[in-house]
Amino acid sequence: MRLSAVVGGLLAISIAATVAVIGTTVVLSRHEAAVAARLDTYRNDLQQLIAVQDTLARARAVSPDVYALVAATAERIGASYTEERERLAHARLNELRSAAAQFAARATLRAEGPPGVDTTAQLRLRTLAAITAIARLQETATAEQAAAHGRLSTFLLVAGLGLCLVLAVTGIAAHRLILRPIRRLAAAPDPERLLVARNRRRLPVVELEQILQRIVTLAAAQREEDRRSRELVEQLPVGIVETAPDGRILTANPAWRRLYGFGADEDLAGVNVMALHTDPAVRARRVADLLAGRPVGRVEQPMRRRDGSTFWCEMHASAVADPAGGPIRIRGVHIDVSDRRQLEAQLHQSQKLEALGQLTGGIAHDFNNLLTVMLGSAETLADALGHDPELRSIAETAMQAAQRGAELTASLLAFARKQPLAPKPTDLNALLARTQSLLRRSLGEQIEIRLVLRDGVWPAMVDPAQLESAVLNLCVNARDAMPRGGRLTIETANVVFDTEDAAREQEVAPGDYAMIAVSDTGIGMTPEVLARAVEPFFSTKEQGRGTGLGLSMVWGFVKQSRGHLRICSERGHGTTVTLYLPRVAADDQAAATAPAAAPRGGSETILLVEDDPLVREHVAGQLGALGYRVLRAADGPEALALLERERGIDLLFTDVVMPGGLNGRDLADLARARQPGLRVLFTSGYAEDAIVHHGRLDPGVLLLNKPYRRDELASRVRAALDGD
Ligand SMILES: Nc1ncnc2c1ncn2[C@@H]1O[C@H](COP(=O)(O)OP(=O)(O)OP(=O)(O)O)[C@@H](O)[C@H]1O
Ligand SMILES: [Mg+2]
Structure with a gap:
């Protein structure tokens, strides 16, 4: 058990x-x-x-x-x-x-x-x-x-x-x-x-892990760098495209899509750049060059957008091997340079006008001297021949011809930006309202005139008389462009040019401008006409109808007034000419204007300084006829010597441009230093920097423009002597 x-x-x-x-x-x-x-x-x-x-x-x-x-x-x-x-x-x-x-x-x-x-x-x-x-x-x-x-x-x-x-x-x-x-x-x-x-022994495992960790970090950094490079290409404002040698587009950045008018997500698989070239043969040649190892750098050519419009494109291209061993690709950089080319054309145009202005200015100056003599002589002749109507009418014809010549040279000087101007603060709306009735009368029933005058337009610093004539000139051009009638619009407004606008437009200083624009619904201009419209003597009007000086004068006047002129026109769609006039600066004061005086003579002593002997004698004769005692000098030093010698000289009447190292202004300064209180009157064929600064008379300076009539001479000399 x-x-x-x-x-x-x-x-x-x-x-x-x-x-x-x-x-x-x-x-x-x-x-x-x-x-x-x-x-x-x-x-x-x-x-x-x-x-x-x-x-x-x-x-x-x-x-x-x-x-x-x-x-x-x-x-x-x-x-x-x-x-x-x-x-x-x-x-x-x-x-x-x-x-x-x-x-x-x-x-x-x-x-x-x-x-x-x-x-x-x-x-x-x-x-x-x-x-x-x-x-x-x-x-x-x-x-x-x-x-x-x-x-x-x-x-x-x-x-x-x-x-x-x-x-x-x-x-x-x-x-x-x-x-x-x-x-x-x-x-x-x-x-x-x-x-x-x-x-209890170091195995390589720890080091292995460190190395692997470094590889992981490296991979992450690489991924970040890849992302940044992709982002950069996406954000670049220039177009970047990769194509197969046959022109099939492989990739393109958003700027390229925008440039050619494709959507941001549009599939470009079926697009071929060959179709965008205005001349595909040129591209084929370029690609052959590239494949032969010759890079294409900075070529400019017109390219077609998807909607069929064209633009100027600056291109750079290179052939790149595919790292994966695929076929060679063509990588291109496309930049729209239409704006730049337009600016260059504008610059070219203004340089041309500048050169023309200098030429015309010089000629007009010499002509004025001659015309002064002719006008005065014809006038004296006409007076003297009062008893013989036939001869008198010949003298009068000569006078009229000289007068017309004087007007022509005045136009040329206006274009050359050398007409003496008296600018003062001017309310453009009030000036246009004044001219309105004159315009309605001269343009006829067929043309509807519309004034769009804005409230609060800044006062402009211009010569009002010249501005009025410039506006009239533009309105006449508008009328001629509307033979079967139409609408003429005159508009005023305030415009501010910032530094960016100024960079876009040639020769415009940034700042505040009061603007007047005159538009018509007329025939407009072709690009070729538009390019030359401002040139003196360029006209498309039949012989005898146009001198081709209208726009030249307006241009010269506006430029001299430190403003800006812009013309926009399209064939069949009308024209707009815009004047930008500088706003009155706060510290600007009205330029002194010469008061009108009764044409009468006197008995004072006048020191006449004029380098042209013909003019000198002629003017001396006219002054003598007015009762004055006349002392003559050919240049500054001679005038100074006379001032030393002679007592009782009341007026220095001097040309501005003179040889001999002293111009009229220098002479006046020296003379006044010797004889304080001496009255001075200048005369000139065109405004010089010596007495006209930035297109404006210096305050207190009295000037008599050449050519002048006897009455003008008499009243201006009297005014100078009376000292008001
Ligand atoms: N408003 C306009 N519409 C269409 N074309 C114009 C207009 N203004 C000027 N033009 C063109 O420019 C050209 C030059 O004009 P400009 O005013 O300088 O001379 P003109 O009118 O021909 O002659 P002038 O003014 O001396 O009588 C003209 O012939 C015309 O072809
Ligand atoms: Mg005209």
């Missing part, structure tokens, strides 16, 4: 031990699988990194060598890393397994052998307990069944206890030496470091 209970107990223990062993094995293999799975994840991570690196190396054709090197290194590192991890993990597991086996073997050995050999107290105690139990069992068995059952039960008891001990010790050892480390290994965030720490 007792024996069977013992056997049953032993059997139960054996079964429990077997279950424990199986359980331990199962737990062990589960943790082993967890470690293997983590190692797998690491391997996958590594492969992904290598894949990223590969893509980068391909994409970054810019530095293929560096990338190839990095990729190869990463691959090598990856391979050794994986092997190292696996080798280490397996080696460690095997070590652990064999350690456990050895321990189990040793424990079995010790349990069977003499107890004195034990090394651990626990083992010794358990072994002693077992031996005691075996002895007690032996005694009991001997006492109860001395014979056959005794040996068997002893054997079974010893074996059972031994097995029990072995299993218990094995279980504890397995838990401490295998299960616990493996659990820690599996749960650790980084099993490799744990292995390293336990092995």
Whole structure:
């Protein structure tokens, strides 16, 4: 009975031990699988990194060598890393397994052998307990069944206890030496470091990780750089396009799409740049050049937009090899330079007008001298021939011709920006309201006149008489452009030119301007006519109808007034001519205007300084006839000498432009220094900087414009002498 209970107990223990062993094995293999799975994840991570690196190396054709090197290194590192991890993990597991086996073997050995050999107290105690139990069992068995059952039960008891001990010790050892480390290994965030720490030696794993980390950082930086480069190309204001050599578009940035009128998301696959060239043959030649290694740099040519309109395009192109080994591509940079070319044309035009102005100004100056003589002489002749109507009418004809000549030279001087102006603050609306009735009379019934005069238009600093004549000129042009009638609109407004506007328009200073715009609904101008409209003597009107000086005068007057003129015209759609006149500055004062004086003579002494002998004699004769005593000088030094010698000179009447180093202004200053209070009257064929600054007479300066009639001479000399 007792024996069977013992056997049953032993059997139960054996079964429990077997279950424990199986359980331990199962737990062990589960943790082993967890470690293997983590190692797998690491391997996958590594492969992904290598894949990223590969893509980068391909994409970054810019530095293929560096990338190839990095990729190869990463691959090598990856391979050794994986092997190292696996080798280490397996080696460690095997070590652990064999350690456990050895321990189990040793424990079995010790349990069977003499107890004195034990090394651990626990083992010794358990072994002693077992031996005691075996002895007690032996005694009991001997006492109860001395014979056959005794040996068997002893054997079974010893074996059972031994097995029990072995299993218990094995279980504890397995838990401490295998299960616990493996659990820690599996749960650790980084099993490799744990292995390293336990092995107490530095493995290359840490360095490998650092290198991989650097590769990841590098890849991220590269991706960021790629993104920035793409963004830059997208945002560039110039068009960038890549095409196949046959012209098929491969890629184009948004600026290029805008330039040619394509939508931001439109598919360009079917578009060929050949179709956008106004001359596809030129492009074909260029591409041939590019493929032969001759780059195209900064050529300008007209290109066609999608809607058919054309623009001037500055192009740069180069042939680029595909890094992936594909066919060569043509990369082009396209810039719209239409505005710049237009500005250049404007500049060219104004330079031409400038040169023409200088030429005409010079000629007009000399002509004025001659006309002064002719006009005065004819006038004297007409007076003297009062008794002979036939001869008198001849003299009058000569006078009229000279007068017309004088008007013509005045127009030329206006164009040359050399007409003497007397600018003063002028209310444009009031001036236009005054001219209105004159306009209605001269333009006829067929033309409807509309005035759009805005309130609060700034006063402009201009010569009102000249402005009136400029507006009349524009209205006459408008009338001529509307032979079958139409509408003429005159508009005023305030306009501010900022620095940007000024940069766009040639020769406009930034600032405030009062504007007058004259628009018609007439025939308009072709671009060719528009380009030349301001040139003097350019007219499309039949011979005898137009001199071609109208717009030239307006242009010269506006420029001289420091304003700006703009003509917009389209064939069949009418014309608008806009005058921008400078707003009166706060510190501006009205320019002195010469008061009208009664044309009478006197007996004072006048020092006449004139370099042209013909004019000098003529004017001296006229002044003498008015009762004055006249002293003559040909230039400044001679005049100064006379001033030294002669007493009682009342008026210095001098030309402005003179040879001999002294101009009229210098002479007047020197003369006044010697004789303070000396009256001075200037005369000139055109306004010079000496007395006219920025198109405006200096305050207090009296000027008689050449050519002049006798009455004008008389009244101006009198006014100068009377000193008002
Ligand atoms: N409002 C307009 N509409 C159409 N064409 C114009 C207009 N104004 C000027 N033009 C063109 O510019 C040319 C030059 O004009 P401009 O006023 O200088 O001379 P003109 O009118 O021909 O002669 P002038 O004014 O000396 O009598 C004109 O012949 C005409 O072809
Ligand atoms: Mg005209």
